[in-house]
Amino acid sequence: MADLTVSSNAFGSLSRSQYSAIVWMRFRILTNSIRSVQGAFEFSAKGVAFIIYSMMGIGLGIGLGGGAYGLVRNQEFQYLPALFWTVFLVWQVLPVALASFQEQFDISSLLRFPVSFGSFYLLSIAFGLVDVPAILGGICCLGIWTGVTLAMPSLWGWTALILAVYAVFNILLGRAVLAWVDRWLAKRRTREIVSALFLLLMLSMQLLNPALHEQRHSRHQHHGAAPSGQTVMDELPRWTKSVMAVEPWLPPGLAADGLLRIAESEKRLIFISLGGLGIYIVLAAAVLAIRLRAEYAGERLSEAPAARKRTAEDSKWLLDGSGPIAAVVEKELRIVPRSMPLLFAMGAPLLTVLVISSVLKNTNDTGHPFSWAFPLCVCYALLGFTQMIFNSLGSEGTGIQMLFLSPTPMRTVLLAKNLLHGALFCLVAFLAAVFATMRLGCPDATLAGTTAAWVLFAVPTNLAAGNLLSITMPYRVNLGRLSRQRGSQASALVSMLIQLLVIGCGLAVMELCAFFAQRWMAIPCLLVLAGISAVVWFRVLAHADSLANRNRENLIATLAKTE
Amino acid sequence: MEIAAIQTRGLTRTFGALTAVQGVTLTVASGQFFGFLGPNGAGKSTTIKMLTGLLGPTAGTIDILGKPFSAGALDLKRQIGVVPEGMALMGRLTAPEYLRFVGRMYGLERETVNRRTEELLEFMQLADERRKLITDFSHGMQKKLALAAAVIHGPRVLFLDEPFEGVDAIAAGMLKTMLQGMINRGATIFLTSHVLEIVERLCSHVAIIHEGRLVANGSIEDLRAGVASTLPGTESEQRLTLEEIFLSVIGAGSQESTQELSWLT
Numbered sequence: 001m002a003d004l005t006v007s008s009n010a011f012g013s014l015s016r017s018q019y020s021a022i023v024w025m026r027f028r029i030l031t032n033s034i035r036s037v038q039g040a041f042e043f044s045a046k047g048v049a050f051i052i053y054s055m056m057g058i059g060l061g062i063g064l065g066g067g068a069y070g071l072v073r074n075q076e077f078q079y080l081p082a083l084f085w086t087v088f089l090v091w092q093v094l095p096v097a098l099a100s101f102q103e104q105f106d107i108s109s110l111l112r113f114p115v116s117f118g119s120f121y122l123l124s125i126a127f128g129l130v131d132v133p134a135i136l137g138g139i140c141c142l143g144i145w146t147g148v149t150l151a152m153p154s155l156w157g158w159t160a161l162i163l164a165v166y167a168v169f170n171i172l173l174g175r176a177v178l179a180w181v182d183r184w185l186a187k188r189r190t191r192e193i194v195s196a197l198f199l200l201l202m203l204s205m206q207l208l209n210p211a212l213h214e215q216r217h218s219r220h221q222h223h224g225a226a227p228s229g230q231t232v233m234d235e236l237p238r239w240t241k242s243v244m245a246v247e248p249w250l251p252p253g254l255a256a257d258g259l260l261r262i263a264e265s266e267k268r269l270i271f272i273s274l275g276g277l278g279i280y281i282v283l284a285a286a287v288l289a290i291r292l293r294a295e296y297a298g299e300r301l302s303e304a305p306a307a308r309k310r311t312a313e314d315s316k317w318l319l320d321g322s323g324p325i326a327a328v329v330e331k332e333l334r335i336v337p338r339s340m341p342l343l344f345a346m347g348a349p350l351l352t353v354l355v356i357s358s359v360l361k362n363t364n365d366t367g368h369p370f371s372w373a374f375p376l377c378v379c380y381a382l383l384g385f386t387q388m389i390f391n392s393l394g395s396e397g398t399g400i401q402m403l404f405l406s407p408t409p410m411r412t413v414l415l416a417k418n419l420l421h422g423a424l425f426c427l428v429a430f431l432a433a434v435f436a437t438m439r440l441g442c443p444d445a446t447l448a449g450t451t452a453a454w455v456l457f458a459v460p461t462n463l464a465a466g467n468l469l470s471i472t473m474p475y476r477v478n479l480g481r482l483s484r485q486r487g488s489q490a491s492a493l494v495s496m497l498i499q500l501l502v503i504g505c506g507l508a509v510m511e512l513c514a515f516f517a518q519r520w521m522a523i524p525c526l527l528v529l530a531g532i533s534a535v536v537w538f539r540v541l542a543h544a545d546s547l548a549n550r551n552r553e554n555l556i557a558t559l560a561k562t563e
Numbered sequence: 564m565e566i567a568a569i570q571t572r573g574l575t576r577t578f579g580a581l582t583a584v585q586g587v588t589l590t591v592a593s594g595q596f597f598g599f600l601g602p603n604g605a606g607k608s609t610t611i612k613m614l615t616g617l618l619g620p621t622a623g624t625i626d627i628l629g630k631p632f633s634a635g636a637l638d639l640k641r642q643i644g645v646v647p648e649g650m651a652l653m654g655r656l657t658a659p660e661y662l663r664f665v666g667r668m669y670g671l672e673r674e675t676v677n678r679r680t681e682e683l684l685e686f687m688q689l690a691d692e693r694r695k696l697i698t699d700f701s702h703g704m705q706k707k708l709a710l711a712a713a714v715i716h717g718p719r720v721l722f723l724d725e726p727f728e729g730v731d732a733i734a735a736g737m738l739k740t741m742l743q744g745m746i747n748r749g750a751t752i753f754l755t756s757h758v759l760e761i762v763e764r765l766c767s768h769v770a771i772i773h774e775g776r777l778v779a780n781g782s783i784e785d786l787r788a789g790v791a792s793t794l795p796g797t798e799s800e801q802r803l804t805l806e807e808i809f810l811s812v813i814g815a816g817s818q819e820s821t822q823e824l825s826w827l828t
């Protein structure tokens with residue numbers, strides 16, 4: 001027992017030995033994972049993805065740095081919060097949208113060891129530090145620091161301090177938000193409420209946006225002149241003015257205010273900004289601590305105690321017919337509403353379409369929107385289905401064994417999934433088209449027809465490639481949580497390449513036909529491509545059984561392994 | 564001549580340099596309750612995976628109900644039920660949803676699926692947990708559900724990998740009764756378990772696999788007689804339990820620990 005009587009604080013000898021053990025364990029997992037061909041490919045894909053994300057981050061960092069340089073140089077400090085809000089969005093929104101670089105594992109699995117709460121807290125933060133959002137956020141901060149330093153070299157030290165404090169706040173807030181979201185979404189009832197709120201939000205935004213735009217448009221006509229900066233401020237609704245009044249007291253506003261104080265040499269007031277940020281850090285840390293304390297105490301994210309009453313709905317079938325296609329479709333239909341990642345994947349592009357269409361509309365008030373706007377919106381809706389289609393078996397978990405044990409051929413299972421995914425995509429594409437039409441006006445018949453023909457080409461192409469990737473490059477997906485999600489950079493890269501190819505084909509055909517002033521020709525051309533892709537899809541389905549049988553060991557090992 | 568329910572010839576499976584199962588040849592007659600025993604890592608689960616199509620053999624053949632079996636033998640798959648090592652459950656479904664899904668995957672009619680689902684939930688004492696997701700079931704409840712799913716289509720051959728692990732005594736008693744009833748109605752059960760008392764009570768025949776090779780195969784009585792004859796000083800062969808037979812066959816009794824873990828209190 002003498003060996004165990006060591007300090008149990010977060011920096012004690014036991015904790016330090018645990019940290020080194022965990023680092024060693026992660027390193028061994030990494031080296032072991034590249035022993036297999038698939039693991040080595042995955043590792044290489046991660047390297048490529050790292051370079052791509054870094055380039056994106058560097059681009060964003062250069063943009064923010066340039067912005068910071070211009071604003072500080074021209075003494076336009078009032079616009080600095082926009083830069084900090086950008087960093088905030090990168091850090092807080094991306095975690096849900098991107099798969100992690102790290103091979104994720106549930107941190108609570110460490111609780112069977114004598115890990116102190118302090119160590120548990122530190123580890124839960126540390127495990128997100130090399131994620132894409134953190135890397136991008138860090139590069140953005142570096143960009144702002146570089147811009148400010150180049151514009152006013154004397155500010156380098158204080159700027160670094162403010163940005164470091166701001167980064168700590170973002171790290172803690174990101175962790176806290178994801179931890180609580182996972183907790184709330186662990187209950188089915190909450191998931192249903194969140195889904196309903198999500199849909200409501202989308203509809204509200206759809207109604208709100210045109211209303212605001214029309215109000216602004218009518219005022220333009222009334223005044224008969226292009227709006228100046230002050231006029232725009234005057235036109236803003238009252239609630240936005242309230243938000244703007246509060247904004248300086250929010251973290252991005254405080255960070256920007258800190259820079260302003262330094263530039264104006266009001267060093268005493270800098271500490272008000274830093275103190276404000278410090279309060280936000282303490283709050284975020286406390287909110288995270290409450291969640292982690294419960295997890296540390298052994299709480300398991302799970303459903304609320306089951307209701308014991310038997311309800312008539314239990315024996316209802318969503319789809320008639322006893323065939324395996326109906327069975328698989330019904331299973332998927334029951335799982336989708338219970339899975340926030342799937343709902344998010346389907347809903348998020350629609351929200352983005354709203355934003356894109358509004359931006360495109362607002363950049364051109366002449367009534368002649370950008371000619372690609374309509375197909376672009378429909379195209380974008382497809383991206384949300386990428387993971388669902390290209391890793392369609394990923395959510396089966398140990399259930400993949402059942403699919404192999406049953407007398408149903410894998411091609412039937414994949415066909416059923418394809419039919420459902422295709423139908424869901426058509427629904428989302430239709431909604432995206434409706435949203436785009438409402439914001440951008442009705443597209444002409446040729447453009448609408450071309451877009452529809454492209455959809456007919458894109459869907460079977462995606463399904464064919466998706467079936468191949470689902471069988472050969474599967475990865476396990478936990479439908480119960482948004483964070484700590486596993487991912488496969490290899491699969492993500494290949495699927496994005498295929499998406500680019502599909503979109504590129506569509507654009508090339510449209511451009512070519514437009515070049516020869518025969519825009520209508522794009523429709524039959526894309527329909528021919530659609531026919532070819534349908535044949536390919538059928539061929540893939542026909543060979544799905546032999547391919548799945550050849551890969552069944554890898555599929556079962558990957559999807560049924562314990563986390 | 565009666566058709567064997569399961570017949571393997573030279574069944575072999577290698578993983579790189581490791582041979583997990585080597586040249587296993589065995590026959591399980593129809594209507595037999597067959598116990599497949601072996602120490603950890605002996606190749607039991609690998610064998611079951613090959614027999615059920617979850618893993619392809621490197622060499623050898625498998626016949627189920629007299630027909631060659633492979634992963635694509637869908638007609639044969641309709642006639643077998645399996646509780647695999649990982650239980651093959653789908654965590655985001657409820658128990659009734661999962662059973663209905665499995666029933667439909669086996670091509671059962673709607674009324675049949677609904678009726679059997681209810682009966683199995685009642686029998687397995689899972690009816691009160693019908694609104695809970697499977698991921699939130701205890702291990703024992705998951706095991707009972709996996710068993711229910713394995714029998715919903717009325718299989719003629721049932722493969723069970725550690726079916727009683729984590730199941731409480733009351734449920735275990737009911738399961739034994741259910742399995743015995745299936746045997747009485749002509750089904751064949753291929754069972755692996757580390758609980759040798761249960762195997763001894765249920766099974767008429769056993770095979771023992773050790774380091775990938777079949778080292779014993781036959782009725783318990785035959786094995787008892789065979790082992791008793793090789794053990795000096797055994798007064799009555801009837802006194803040998805299956806555990807003693809097992810330890811004797813794999814030679815574990817002769818392996819004595821050469822060192823003690825003196826630091827254990």
